[in-house]
Amino acid sequence: MNREKKRKAYCIAVTSLKGGVGKTTISVNLASALSTIGHKVLLVDGSIYNPGIALALGIEDNAEGLRKIMKEGNLKESVISDKRTGLDLLLVDKPMLTVKIAKPNIVRLLDKVKDSYEFVIIDVPHNIPMDMLFRFIDEIMITATPDMPAVAHLPKLYSILRRKRIRSGLIMNAVERRGYDLDYNTIRESTGIDPLGELPRDENVYRCAMDGTPVVLKYRNSPFSVGIYRIAKAVERRQKI
């Protein structure tokens, strides 16, 4: 068996401190981009209180995913394959408002999953206790938009991640460089964090949000897609180290 096959998946959690900054959009598109480059990718909707991936991909059937696992404990039957994107998906069809997340279950689940993929991407909102994931995550991608409410509380999160020695990167999304937006220097000064990459505000993102297709598939050359592919390449390099 070659080394490539034996290697466990590189797990990325896409998260943010503020809602609506683009976690789901980035997760779906980054996963699709990695898949089109030829990787075996599992995309997990960890946004169990307000799931968004099924809608973003226009998938209405068999989206029981995580709920099914909680009920039946069967991973294989809960994962579905999406032909269009080539992704394997672990979805949530409706909010799991009353579910207590059983730690041991998730632990076992993620461990099993790690063997069969090259990348696992999890969309994790700010209101899920993150420490639970720390054991499995190789990298946390933090998403923010260039305004004060979105970046102000980042330093606190970063100090936690540094303490736990978790690799992390900051993605600035929906960047427009309007006069009143925060620029990199201000962000660096006020948070002490170097942004890892940026994605422009792109009208095609809104268009795609309405019809359930990833932007990278529908508008391959749109500025947002170009940015996503750049991040995908960076992620490929980081997986190797």
Place this chain on the structure above:
Amino acid sequence: MRTPYIIRIGAQKGGVGKTTIAVNLAVALKLMGYNTLLIDADSTNPSIGFHLGMENANMGTRAFATGKARIKDVVHVHAPTGLHVIPGVVSDKPYVPTAEQSRRFSKELRDSNYQFIIIDTQPGYMKADSMTRADLHLIVTMPNMESCASALRLAAEFDREGAKHSIGVNRIRNRAYELSLSEILEGYSGKVIGEFPEDESVPISIAEHIPSVLLNRRARFSKSAMRLAERIAIGLEPEQGRKTGGFFGWLLRLFQR
């Protein structure tokens, strides 16, 4: 309408404009002359401080909600308007007050002599939430599928609890690929009581730490916020002898000082 009339601004979806609307609604009500309290109950990303230029206020909602302080201990006054504000404090873990704490919290709010209490919340929905006993839940959504779908789910939760709710649609740009108001109403049984356009005055006012209704009251977003405040305040005035033009009178006086 009993007072204090408590309005809780919520959404399951993040970044839809809860805080922006909460802040501008509260300031507009205050400018109209109503004794108003604005509470930042977002424990994951409190941001009312940035909107109002009060980011250094540090005693907050958490101390109050968990019974460590009384309202008067944690209220800060927004100097330009006199609006009372309980800012949020960022915390590692979202706090869930105990049932007893919630009861006391609600009671102190109910017994206060504010006319309006506006509570801004974090995205999501929690049953154990201390502040669900509001007179009105204003669910904020953008005119797209993701946020409308979660707004309608939240509305269904409130229906199950018998709580009153209305929708405010924010960031309307009238694009072909947006949901129209009538499309939203097809799936919603309640009322849409606010419609807010996408407006640059919003990010500008956040960057300036001055709410839009104060910084630029002619901006389209400000007008929508004032219209919402008026619509809400109508319920508080007796039919006869209702003040007319009170809001603008107040504003004019304010700007003449």
